[in-house]
Amino acid sequence: MLGKITRILETKGFGFIWSPYEEKHFFFHRDTVSEESPVPFDKMKVGNTVSFEPSSKIINGNEKGRAESVIYIQ
Numbered sequence: 001m002l003g004k005i006t007r008i009l010e011t012k013g014f015g016f017i018w019s020p021y022e023e024k025h026f027f028f029h030r031d032t033v034s035e036e037s038p039v040p041f042d043k044m045k046v047g048n049t050v051s052f053e054p055s056s057k058i059i060n061g062n063e064k065g066r067a068e069s070v071i072y073i074q
Helices: none
Strands: 002-009 014-019 024-029 049-059 062-072
Touching: 014 049, 014 062, 024 049
Parallel strands: 024 062
Antiparallel strands: 002 014, 002 049, 014 024, 049 062
């Protein structure tokens, strides 16, 4: 799935990706950036397009979108 990074908190090591296909944000952590990505987490910026595998996690009874295997596209 493709999406755009909408927010990055570099010091905390995470960010958010907007998916127009799912019409929601997905949380991603620096550890979920794939080793195959040509750009590491530290160099990613708001507005970058990335591919990712969507997953979910239940937090306090609510399903939260998570992005796994994040790869920089452009």
